[in-house]
Amino acid sequence: MDDARQTAEGVARVAYGRLLxxxxxxxxxxxxxxxxxxxxxxxxxxxxxxxxxPQRPEAWLLTVARRAHGHVRRHxxxxxxxxxxxxxxxxxxxxxxxxxxxxxxxxxxxxxxIDVSMRTPLMLQTVLGFDAARIAxxxxxxxxxxxxxxVRAKVKIRDARLRFEVPDAANLADRLEAVLAAIYAAxxxxxxxxxxxxxxxxxxxxGRLVSKLAPxxxxxxxxxxxxxxxxxxRPARRRDGVYIPLAEQDVALWRRPMxxxxxxxxxxxADFGVFGRFQTEAAIQSVHCQQGLTGSSxxxxxxxxxELLAGHRPVLGVLVGRAAALSAAQGAAAGLQALxxxxxxxxxxxxxxxxxxxxxxxxxxxPGDARDAWTLAMGLADDPAVRAxxxxxxxxxxxx
Amino acid sequence: xxxxxxxxxxxxxFAERDDADAAPTYWGxxxxxxxxxxxxxxxxSGNGLHGPQTATTIRVRDxxxxxxxxxxxxxxxxxxxxxxxxxxxxDAALEWASRAPSAAYASVEVRPVLPPPAA
Numbered sequence: 001m002d003d004a005r006q007t008a009e010g011v012a013r014v015a016y017g018r019l020l021x022x023x024x025x026x027x028x029x030x031x032x033x034x035x036x037x038x039x040x041x042x043x044x045x046x047x048x049x050x051x052x053x054p055q056r057p058e059a060w061l062l063t064v065a066r067r068a069h070g071h072v073r074r075h076x077x078x079x080x081x082x083x084x085x086x087x088x089x090x091x092x093x094x095x096x097x098x099x100x101x102x103x104x105x106x107x108x109x110x111x112x113x114i115d116v117s118m119r120t121p122l123m124l125q126t127v128l129g130f131d132a133a134r135i136a137x138x139x140x141x142x143x144x145x146x147x148x149x150x151v152r153a154k155v156k157i158r159d160a161r162l163r164f165e166v167p168d169a170a171n172l173a174d175r176l177e178a179v180l181a182a183i184y185a186a187x188x189x190x191x192x193x194x195x196x197x198x199x200x201x202x203x204x205x206x207g208r209l210v211s212k213l214a215p216x217x218x219x220x221x222x223x224x225x226x227x228x229x230x231x232x233x234r235p236a237r238r239r240d241g242v243y244i245p246l247a248e249q250d251v252a253l254w255r256r257p258m259x260x261x262x263x264x265x266x267x268x269x270a271d272f273g274v275f276g277r278f279q280t281e282a283a284i285q286s287v288h289c290q291q292g293l294t295g296s297s298x299x300x301x302x303x304x305x306x307e308l309l310a311g312h313r314p315v316l317g318v319l320v321g322r323a324a325a326l327s328a329a330q331g332a333a334a335g336l337q338a339l340x341x342x343x344x345x346x347x348x349x350x351x352x353x354x355x356x357x358x359x360x361x362x363x364x365x366x367p368g369d370a371r372d373a374w375t376l377a378m379g380l381a382d383d384p385a386v387r388a389x390x391x392x393x394x395x396x397x398x399x400x
Numbered sequence: 401x402x403x404x405x406x407x408x409x410x411x412x413x414f415a416e417r418d419d420a421d422a423a424p425t426y427w428g429x430x431x432x433x434x435x436x437x438x439x440x441x442x443x444x445s446g447n448g449l450h451g452p453q454t455a456t457t458i459r460v461r462d463x464x465x466x467x468x469x470x471x472x473x474x475x476x477x478x479x480x481x482x483x484x485x486x487x488x489x490x491d492a493a494l495e496w497a498s499r500a501p502s503a504a505y506a507s508v509e510v511r512p513v514l515p516p517p518a519a
Contacts, residue, residue, distance in 0.1 A: 112494075113490055160490045160511075160512050161401055161490055161512065162489065162490050162491070163489040163490065163492075
């Protein structure tokens with residue numbers, strides 16, 4: 001029994017997503033496929049202890065799940081169910097390896113007809129086998145609400161029949177961007193530096209999966225590179241619960257192998273000569289790391305990269321990042337000018353905008369205005385360590 | 401599989417139908433779109449509709465008829481026509497929907513058609 005359970009658990013850990021993708025791909029009915037697969041695992045635990053663990057447990061599970069899901073393949077002369085299973089296993093050509101349907105599954109999860117906020121949860125459930133409760137925790141919602149929304153999304157996929165295929169060349173770049181954005185959203189979800197890594201490991205797993213399944217896509221490599229750069233620096237971001245900004249981090253704590261892998265991936269991506277958002281963001285991280293490791297970096301590199309990024313994607317985070325880069329290259333006044341151009345109701349509730357503004361105002365010898373900006377930044381921060389850091393800087397301003 | 405395309409239009413587009421200057425372009429665009437779908441063999445059924453000012457809405461509550469002049473929702477985009485098309489999947493249906501002349505100014509809702517009830 002132990003052997004059977006261990007094998008089943010091992011397969012579940014390693015191959016759940018792969019199996020689900022194959023079972024679901026034919027009918028696009030993910031919920032029914034999940035049920036069929038769960039059923040197959042249950043049967044495995046019932047029959048393997050007596051009939052022995054099959055030589056190819058994944059194939060066994062796939063066959064049983066497909067049968068339950070309605071793919072009955074009739075073989076002449078097959079009698080009993082047990083004999084049928086064995087015969088099918090022998091018939092399965094060894095080269096029909098588990099051609100990875102997970103890429104199709106990822107594309108369907110990020111299909112334009114799926115609400116943006118549900119793409120990441122769908123991926124986590126279908127490819128990684130997460131239950132609704134665990135996903136809900138990472139997205140600040142209740143398990144019941146998340147479960148309901150996941151059901152609705154899967155019903156939509158089935159009833160409206162979303163195309164369950166890797167998109168054709170004409171649409172691939174756009175559709176892939178949606179997949180990558182959903183994976184990146186997982187990277188940031190549930191992140192709390194002081195507790196655990198949230199979903200960072202899972203996001204990196206998905207990033208590696210896409211890079212493996214779509215090795216000719218520069219942006220996939222770019223996303224993985226970006227996540228690895230950030231992950232490499234994680235150990236240095238806190239010291240005894242205290243927030244340490246990038247410029248003050250102990251680079252000896254950075255995870256060197258991860259950093260080197262990120263660099264290699266970025267180089268490989270660059271070889272394709274295709275511009276992309278994630279490659280550019282990874283390049284920005286590369287420059288930050290260079291600065292930390294060598295003490296210097298080409299002075300305008302960050303500005304150039306942010307200009308590139310802003311031209312493609314002028315969202316708040318990018319514009320504030322650009323202002324920071326401008327201030328580093330051309331002085332605080334230039335940074336403040338750039339921030340002024342970002343003004344507006346959205347910026348008003350964007351914490352990094354106020355944190356940077358306070359920093360630049362302090363550098364321009366405007367402590368009163370800096371104090372006000374940092375007060376706002378603290379009010380908008382949801383991380384107590386960040387609040388404490390800003391408080392300390394505010395306390396350090398002249399003229400309390 | 402069959403999908404219904406609910407084609408909405410803006411007030412300005414409805415006005416083009418009878419406008420001497422705009423009408424030829426307006427109808428030309430729709431005729432071209434319908435011809436393309438017809439050529440591809442995807443049309444199951446479809447019709448243009450008279451404008452929302454000709455609509456009447458009726459509700460029956462507690463056995464009483466409540467009749468109202470106008471469409472059921474007072475929105476900027478109003479139903480101007482519909483098509484039921486045959487498509488392999490939603491992606492293919494969206495491809496056709498995106499080519500509707502009104503998609504550039506209003507919106508097209510695409511919904512799968514229920515199979516007929518079992519006999």
